[in-house]
Amino acid sequence: MVRKSRRQKAAFEAFLRERYPSLQVEEGGILKSRNLIVGDVETADILFTAHYDTCAVMPIPNFITPKNIVFYLLYAVGLGAFLVILLSLAAFLLSEGLSLPFLFRPLYTFGLIAVLLLMIAGPANRVTVNDNTSGVLLLCELMERCSPEEKKKAAFVFFDNEEPGLFGSSYFRKRHGQSVQGKLLINFDCISDGDHLMLVMSRLAERRYKQALERAFLPPPDGSKTIAFEQAGKTFYPSDQMGFACGVGVGAFHQKPILGPCLGRIHTPRDRVLDADNLSLLTDACRRLMKSEE
Numbered sequence: 001m002v003r004k005s006r007r008q009k010a011a012f013e014a015f016l017r018e019r020y021p022s023l024q025v026e027e028g029g030i031l032k033s034r035n036l037i038v039g040d041v042e043t044a045d046i047l048f049t050a051h052y053d054t055c056a057v058m059p060i061p062n063f064i065t066p067k068n069i070v071f072y073l074l075y076a077v078g079l080g081a082f083l084v085i086l087l088s089l090a091a092f093l094l095s096e097g098l099s100l101p102f103l104f105r106p107l108y109t110f111g112l113i114a115v116l117l118l119m120i121a122g123p124a125n126r127v128t129v130n131d132n133t134s135g136v137l138l139l140c141e142l143m144e145r146c147s148p149e150e151k152k153k154a155a156f157v158f159f160d161n162e163e164p165g166l167f168g169s170s171y172f173r174k175r176h177g178q179s180v181q182g183k184l185l186i187n188f189d190c191i192s193d194g195d196h197l198m199l200v201m202s203r204l205a206e207r208r209y210k211q212a213l214e215r216a217f218l219p220p221p222d223g224s225k226t227i228a229f230e231q232a233g234k235t236f237y238p239s240d241q242m243g244f245a246c247g248v249g250v251g252a253f254h255q256k257p258i259l260g261p262c263l264g265r266i267h268t269p270r271d272r273v274l275d276a277d278n279l280s281l282l283t284d285a286c287r288r289l290m291k292s293e294e
Contacts, residue, residue: 001133003054004124009034009160012052016158020143029171031161038143039155041176046154047185048142048286049169050135051162051240056122058267066198066235066253067260087111120164129274130252131266132162134192141283150290159240162189169240184209186248187241191282193273194252196261197227200237205246213248216289217282225281228261252278 003012016036017023024037041047060079065072091107139156160168173180184205199213210229219227241247253261265271
């Protein structure tokens with residue numbers, strides 16, 4: 001579940017190559033992202049994607065409320081304010097304790113830089129079930145279950161460096177240019193912790209593919225899961241699909257009063273929930289979608 005360092009990512013690459021000898025590696029862009037690709041991007045009708053890199057461990061989870069942007073912003077601002085106050089207090093106490101008040105500003109600046117570096121390049125989170133081992137598992141399961149004819153219609157892309165800033169998908173978009181902008185791209189990120197599944201569609205994806213997606217992505221008859229189709233303009237789900245004109249982001253959420261759909265626990269050791277039913281449901285949906293495009 002840990003794919004953060006170059007060595008860890010290389011081990012995952014070797015794992016994929018053993019099973020899929022046709023695996024291609026595209027390296028470049030910021031941080032020299034290494035995107036892993038199975039299939040032909042240029043001829044594929046559909047791109048199925050997920051980021052394989054994992055994040056640094058954090059004491060407080062990233063908390064996302066896609067339908068409640070106000071709360072999401074308040075949470076982010078509150079977390080930032082708490083961090084500023086904590087660093088200021090630590091710098092003040094240290095500078096006063098040393099009777100060197102002029103050290104307050106450099107100590108505060110050093111602390112802020114150190115925290116930012118820890119958020120990006122700090123120790124890896126050892127437990128990444130939902131973010132985004134779940135998306136990686138989905139792509140692997142889909143490749144295993146697809147027929148040779150189905151595989152010809154799709155390309156499977158494992159993006160690198162999503163966590164630091166969507167750098168892998170940005171490089172992929174730049175490398176492939178207009179050839180991918182009109183293609184349906186379905187990105188799976190955090191799909192195993194929650195019974196409310198959402199497909200967040202760009203305007204172009206909604207216009208071209210909403211009906212096909214609704215026919216393919218069906219909730220189970222027992223009502224144990226719900227599926228919603230949302231517009232990206234009204235729903236904030238930050239992941240790799242955001243950079244593509246025909247992108248669809250898929251995530252799993254818990255429904256909460258007032259807040260609406262919520263995603264929590266990620267970026268912390270509490271990211272341990274794997275709902276295999278979600279993976280099965282989404283795999284079946286993707287195969288139905290490929291069949292409908294015949």
